[in-house]
Amino acid sequence: MLKKAFFTNSSGIMCSRIFGFLRDLYTAHILGAGMYSDIFFVAFKFPNLFRRIFGEGAFTQSFLPSFISSKKKGIFSVSTLILFAFILLVLSFGVWVFSGFVTKILAYGFDEKMIALAEPIVVINFWYLELVFIVTFLGTLLQYKNSFWVSAYNTALLNICMIGALYLARDKDSMQIVYFLSYGVLCGGVAQILLHFYPLHRWGFFKLFSVGFRHLWRIFFSCPKGAKHLALKAKEDLKAFFKQFFPAILGSSTAQIASFIDTMLASFLVSGSISYLYYANRIFQLPLAVFAIAISTALFPMVAKAIKNSEEKRALDKMKKSFWFLFMMLWMCSIGGIILKNEIMWLLFESGNFHRSDTLASANVFAMYMIGLLPFGLSRIFSLWFYAHKLQGRAAKISAISLLFGVACSLVLMRYFESAGLALAGSLSGIMLFILSVKEFGLGNFWSIIAYPKGWIALFLMGVIEVGALYSFLYFFHIS
Template identity: 30%
Template sequence: MADNEKNEGGGLLRSSSVVGIMTMLSRVLGLVRDVVIAGYFGASGSADAFFVAFKIPNFLRRLFAEGAFSQAFVPVLSEYRSQRDLAAVQQLVYRVSGALGSVLVLVTLLAVLGAPALAALFAPGFYLAGGEKFALASDMLRITFPYLLLISMTAFCGAILNSYGRFAVPAFTPVLLNLSLIGSAVWLSPLMETPVMALAWGVMMAGAVQLLFQLPFLARLQLLPIPRPNFRDEGVRRILKLMLPALFGVSVAQINLLLDTVLASFLQTGSVSWLYYSDRLSELPLGVFGIAIATVILPSLSRNHASQDPQRFARTLDWAIRMVLLIGLPAALALAVLAEPLIATLFHYGQMTDRDVLMSAMSLRAYAFGLLAFMLIKVLAPGYFSRQDTATPVKIAVRAMVANMVFNLILIWPLDHAGLALATSLSAFLNAGWLLQGLIRERVFQWQTGWGLMLTRLLSASVAMVAVLVLIQMQLGDWLEAGLWARVQWMALLVVAGVGSYLLVLVVMGLRLRHLRS
């Protein structure tokens, strides 16, 4: 049994590493994408309009597809795999794809027809101000919203592949979105009367490409989705029952970020863009590590629950929390210490001004404060969803959203856009704390041995890393005045020195790779 647990721990680490590497590639290209967008459009009114038009379907995608749907679908699919034959699994895939697709087609048609109303709902500041920015956001939303249909079906395909251990393909798929947007900005925007409109077309094209990319891999599993809507099917009904409350439970962070956009639309021009650029940087460690670990443990937790193995279930959760702390704490500290240098190195070109760098760095520090909580939410929520419990996370999510709105109203006046980011971080800590408290209270999660030693290693290594970064980084004025290659070289030195000092202290204090496998 010990060997089996060790093998499973090693498998989780390997799978997390595969997803992390692929996601890292995607996020690095995502940063390149944002560098290109910043260079071409800066923090202008047209950039604000695009970010709103892109954020609305992207938010709904995370809410319906990658969020609530995946968390409801994977446990049911895992149960079908373990207890039924391939034909039953195929029928489930056909009927779920038909039900999901038919709903998404209807939602997309309504959104395209009512794009101005939708833009006014999510960016009321644009609507009240009137003028070109609101009209541009509405026009682009008609083009970007069909992305929801395409990317949701892509996420459905990815959930099947993840359940069968094919983690690399779904993790690589977002690379295609970044390539589409980079190509649209560089080659398509000069050809268009309104250059920023090229980005909207790039979003739609990316949705189609990502969906088509995954279909051959599903065909190899004999699970190519052939839509056959059937809302009366037992599996479909179970998934819908789990999904409806999970709409809030799994995506509270995204809802909070969207509320930030709504309030930011009332602030000075550039506020939406500053929040976007800083959020993108905070999303890098969250996506590469937090979401990677969560993606890998959900099928494992679902199998542990189906096989009635509560001890292994608890150990899997404990392992996930340790991995999040080991990566999330130094990542958050590094983002806070290097906020201005990172923004300057990545975005301070073309239309991006010195003031944009400073404003974006303010909100980046606020997001960095909550990074650990964002990552913990990603790995704690599967502790509920794998047991097909969606009611508890809903209650927690509603409380967290109410807290976020209160924090928003308190902090937006003294801190402007940075106050919105800080409110999101504070509510994330409440969300994570309540999730953990519930798992402990239900005796689903139990602390394993070795936490004292791990925390000592973690804190010592983090302090050493921060000291090294503070000692060797340049003054802010030097970062703003330096050229591209000087910034890149100095940032590379900081990254190597920070990572190196952190790992060195961990190794000196006795941490070994075998400790991460079990």
């Protein structure tokens, strides 16, 4: 089951990344790089950030354990859906009414003309928040039934719809292209929701929704006194969920905050530093998503159910297999990425105005990122233990400490290694995250994870290779 779920997730993520790359290429070809592309990217920035923080972890990590523990799953799921949908609906209407103020916040450097052009685009793209919540909610329910293929592949539909919008608008003026692309985002969100309908029907969730709505009707309209116990139970479940949800948002947002800080610090360095970080991080994120995110997404429902049923040994066994598989995959990616850093960046980016000097600079940044691939990826395995035990607050604390450590390292290392120093600081932050996660997980549990035949030898070799890769890079970077 775990292998099947992993391959489903990894293939879906790879498919989505391919279409995303094609979307970026087509956007550059049709819209170019200038005022109008800046307007769209600013408008799409917040919904995309919301999707990453909310959709790729925080909601699932909080909702799924609460859903598993709930005695009244129907009313709990429907109450959560209605509450979040209503809050986002009000928020979207607020953005519509105060679109000028919101646009100025998102694009502080725009002049009045560009802000006026961007306002309606920001409003259109903001409606995607409502759609992406529904997608995340439905996908989390399917994960409860170990059905992962919809969540894995649905993001590709967003990219396909955006590519289709660009194709339809290819002969129009630039502002019309931006409108088409924005409506393509909404069409993609609707398509993502529709993709969930058949598996939801197959697993009986529409019946569950029906029961939940009937219970809510009894509480508020038909028989409020007789349904008092239902109301109390729903309130308890929602209170427990939100107690875990807000710390989970903090834990899920640290990577985005770190990226924002790195971009801000890079603006003080030589021209091109921000681009080096962006291009290198795009490649770094690929193995992290295909392996670490894919296997943690598949593993989480299994671990959460085992913990709920007091089967911790079974949960540890699942984590052990996942740990060593992830260890080998990320280890090979790390070594291959560091050795072939120049060739990878040359093959993907060196053309036109991206010169050889840019390739070498971004390759050094990429190598620094790859040092942190292994600890970042393995940390996700241990974080599942915290989320399954509803310890989101503890996971958020660990993430916050590693973030502050990374920022401190950035301020020091950027003085000596510029953009590569920022990437190195990110990797050191990942190592700190791994150490703190293992400490909180417990050395006894950690030993049970690595106690495979010759497992400690492999772990020792990991440390030696990581230190060797870091030393080699610093040495050659210094003499070059």
